[in-house]
Amino acid sequence: MSGTANGSLTLTLDGSNKSLSVPLRSGTIGPQAADISKLYGSLGIFTYDIGYGATAACESKITYIDGDEGVLLHRGYPIDQLAEQSNFLEVAYLMLNGELPNKAEADEFHKGVMHHTMLHEQLRSFFSGFRRDAHPMAVMCGVVGALSAFYHDSLDITNEQHREISAFRLIAKLPTIAAWAYKYNIGQPFMYPRNDLGYAENFLYMMNAVPAEEYKVNPILARAMDRIFILHADHEQNASTSTVRLAGSTGANPFACIAAGIASLWGPAHGGANEAVLKMLEEIGSPENIPAFIEKVKDKNSGVRLMGFGHRVYKNYDPRAKIMQQTCHEVLKELGIKGDKMLDMAAELERIALHDEYFISKKLYPNVDFYSGIILKAMGIPTSMFTVLFAVARTVGWISQWKEMIEDKTQRIGRPRQIYTGSPLRDFVPASKRG
Ligand code: SDX
Numbered sequence: 001m002s003g004t005a006n007g008s009l010t011l012t013l014d015g016s017n018k019s020l021s022v023p024l025r026s027g028t029i030g031p032q033a034a035d036i037s038k039l040y041g042s043l044g045i046f047t048y049d050i051g052y053g054a055t056a057a058c059e060s061k062i063t064y065i066d067g068d069e070g071v072l073l074h075r076g077y078p079i080d081q082l083a084e085q086s087n088f089l090e091v092a093y094l095m096l097n098g099e100l101p102n103k104a105e106a107d108e109f110h111k112g113v114m115h116h117t118m119l120h121e122q123l124r125s126f127f128s129g130f131r132r133d134a135h136p137m138a139v140m141c142g143v144v145g146a147l148s149a150f151y152h153d154s155l156d157i158t159n160e161q162h163r164e165i166s167a168f169r170l171i172a173k174l175p176t177i178a179a180w181a182y183k184y185n186i187g188q189p190f191m192y193p194r195n196d197l198g199y200a201e202n203f204l205y206m207m208n209a210v211p212a213e214e215y216k217v218n219p220i221l222a223r224a225m226d227r228i229f230i231l232h233a234d235h236e237q238n239a240s241t242s243t244v245r246l247a248g249s250t251g252a253n254p255f256a257c258i259a260a261g262i263a264s265l266w267g268p269a270h271g272g273a274n275e276a277v278l279k280m281l282e283e284i285g286s287p288e289n290i291p292a293f294i295e296k297v298k299d300k301n302s303g304v305r306l307m308g309f310g311h312r313v314y315k316n317y318d319p320r321a322k323i324m325q326q327t328c329h330e331v332l333k334e335l336g337i338k339g340d341k342m343l344d345m346a347a348e349l350e351r352i353a354l355h356d357e358y359f360i361s362k363k364l365y366p367n368v369d370f371y372s373g374i375i376l377k378a379m380g381i382p383t384s385m386f387t388v389l390f391a392v393a394r395t396v397g398w399i400s401q402w403k404e405m406i407e408d409k410t411q412r413i414g415r416p417r418q419i420y421t422g423s424p425l426r427d428f429v430p431a432s433k434r435g
Contacts, residue, residue: 003027003059009034013043029064046417052237053312058245058411062095062400063236070316070365074234075099083323088229088393089113089199092171095234095400110199116172117193117202119180120150127184136181136388137266143177144170145259155253157406166254167399174392175199179206182385200226203392207381220334221379224327228375231320231368232390234397236313240265244398245405246414254402261398262391268307271394273369274386277308278342278377286341287348294349298358306353308346308370315363324371331375342374 003025012019020042024032033056036047049055064073072079075094082091086100093101093109101109126146130139148155151169154162180190183206191206201222209215235241243264247257265271284293296302311318332340350366353359373386381389405411 003033005035006032011039011043013045018043027059030066040417046419048419051312052242057237057242057414058405059408060236060401060404061098062397062404063234065236065313067311067313067315070314070319072235072319079231079319080323083227083230086230087198088226088233088396091230091233092396092400095396096167096403112168113172113199114193114195114202116168117176117195119173119176123147123150124180124190127180127190130184132185132187134185136178136185136384137262137272137391139181139184140177140388140391141259141263141266143181144174144262145256147173148253148255151255157248157251157253163254163403163406167403170254170258170395170399174395175203176206178385178388178392179203181388182207182382185384198222198226200229204379218334221331224331224334224375224379227323227327228372228389229393229396231323231372232393234394234400235368237401238312239267239270240394241398241401244402248402248405249411249414254399257402258395258398261394265391265394266387271369271387271390273307273367274373274376274390275383277346277369278373278383278386280307281342281345281349281374284345284349287345290345290349290352294352294356298356306349306359306364308373309353309359309366310362310364311367314365314367317365318367320368321366321370324368324375325366328371328375328378331378335378337378340374340378342377346371346374 005023006026007024009022009024010019011022020039022034022036022039025035026032040046047055062075064076065071074082074091075098077086077094077100082094086094089110090101090106092113093106123143123146126143127139130142147169151166154165154169156162176193183190189211191209191211193202194205195202197205197217201217201219204217204222204225205215208217237245240261244257244261247260248254252260268276284290293304294306296304297306328343332338332343350370353364359365372390373383376386376389377383
């Protein structure tokens with residue numbers, strides 16, 4: 001651990017003479033954390049923090065978020081600078097290795113990734129085990145998990161070379177698996193990856209090309225896709241990353257851990273929100289229906305949420321949402337789409353929400369998912385593929401966090417406790433004696 005002990009917190013148990021001095025740990029920036037690891041042993045009590053909203057589950061050097069200020073840093077670099085000046089594979093190198101690569105390192109890393117883009121040929125038939133109309137996220141969970149059946153030569157997580165080759169394989173193969181899930185769904189032939197193309201360009205090529213004719217990826221769309229990947233690459237200890245860390249803490253192989261992360265990301269409260277935003281805009285139908293929809297959201301009994309708004313950490317504008325909105329305008333302009341109805345409705349929804357006391361009082365702002373779906377739809381990507389793209393990008397963050405955890409000598413198997421509210425001890429009642 002590199003966090004430093006800096007001061008302490010004294011806890012006293014009411015009605016007893018027991019107290020405990022709890023060390024406070026400080027990181028580079030951000031709140032201190034009370035190290036309560038000795039609490040149960042000393043005072044016989046647990047802490048209680050539903051959803052771990054105030055619990056630091058680990059130390060990490062990869063991503064820092066200041067939710068109040070709307071700040072997101074990757075290895076210290078602000079997300080807006082990375083999105084505007086870097087590229088996805090360079091950000092992947094930064095997350096995995098801690099520093100931006102020089103030219104030779106960047107070229108080596110690019111070559112390393114692009115030479116693992118193909119899937120084992122036997123995996124092709126794995127796709128045909130799914131129904132044609134299977135949700136592509138179900139296919140992603142299955143196929144990524146199945147990768148562990150193909151790489152017995154590199155599953156020793158204590159071996160640095162095995163960890164590195166697994167990282168390359170996952171970063172390289174996720175776009176191929178994603179594109180093939182899409183092609184399988186629409187009944188078109190799989191397109192093999194092309195190692196002469198950029199990472200995002202190759203993904204769009206595999207999504208849109210057909211064997212029957214030449215296909216050239218629009219460079220503006222390739223750049224937009226690369227930037228969308230950067231914006232989704234990592235985000236501290238969110239639900240899916242915590243899932244990957246918890247699975248990894250048992251020593252499970254990286255393919256199984258990433259498959260678990262994909263399953264966790266699928267939920268509409270998390271990575272599935274971009275798909276849910278488009279469904280919400282389609283249900284609203286037209287701008288004049290927005291006020292009635294907003295009233296429904298404010299009615300607690302309706303169970304309706306403004307998808308793409310709100311965040312567990314950001315109580316300010318999600319910095320990714322601003323960049324996503326700018327990218328949205330660039331893509332629509334490049335595609336010659338004027339007055340996109342979805343974008344106009346999203347902008348009106350945002351304008352109303354940001355001036356409404358309900359949203360202001362609860363500090364609900366647009367998050368990364370609010371605009372991403374509009375861009376992807378304009379690029380011709382079906383709604384069902386939105387969370388798949390999120391998973392492709394987040395694999396870089398997941399595998400970086402997994403690697404950091406495995407290399408942390410202090411890490412141990414994750415095993416939260418509980419407050420038991422069930423029945424106290426009682427004897428079994430034979431069926432003949434039950435009422
Ligand atoms: C992602 O963690 C990450 O970093 C995730 C992510 C990443 O990159 O990994 O950033 C990606 O998951 C972004 C979030 C995508 N999800 C959505 O857009 C779905 C809609 N948003 C919400 O469901 C909600 O905001 C969450 C799940 C994102 C956050 O939930 P919290 O922190 O548990 O917030 P909460 O439910 O406690 O809400 C606080 C209050 C509640 O009202 P009260 O009970 O206090 O009266 O705000 C309300 C909520 O009802 N609220 C909303 C709302 N989000 C919260 N009301 C209407 N619409 C919303 N979207």
